[in-house]
Amino acid sequence: MPRVFTFRGKSGDELKKLSKEQYLSMVTSRQRRAIKRNSLDYRELIDKIEAAKKINSDKPIKTRVREAVILPDWIGRKIAVHTGKEYKDMVITEEMLGHRLGEYAFTTKRVQHSAPGIRATRGSKFLAVK
DSSP states (O other): OOOOOOBTTBOHHHHHHSOHHHHHTTSOHHHHHHHHTOOHHHHHHHHHHHHHHHTTOOSOEEEOOTTOBOOGGGTTOEEEEEOSSSEEEEEOOGGGTTSBGGGGSOSOOOOOOOSOOTTOOTGGGGSOOO
């Protein structure tokens, strides 16, 4: 039996039908405050998503607003979040509700060091690389 996701007792379809005020009563105070006192960039992102929804665009929406709280009407949308170097594409799912966009676009990568560099000591070349 497939797992059905619920957010505070509501399924994904029910969440999409909620108004902004009803959704605000379901999230924590920190998320509520971030949504209510949204910046100009956050409002522009919301307007871009609404415009893309009206024309049924499937193109990812590029944004640099990493602190934007994910809203229920964004479910199923493609959003490209800036990582500082490039845009990372992602599809918004029900599990992402209430989180911020930046949580899913990492700004750092895993560092893999190679052999010892210039002026390394003679003994350091025998250390395990892994």
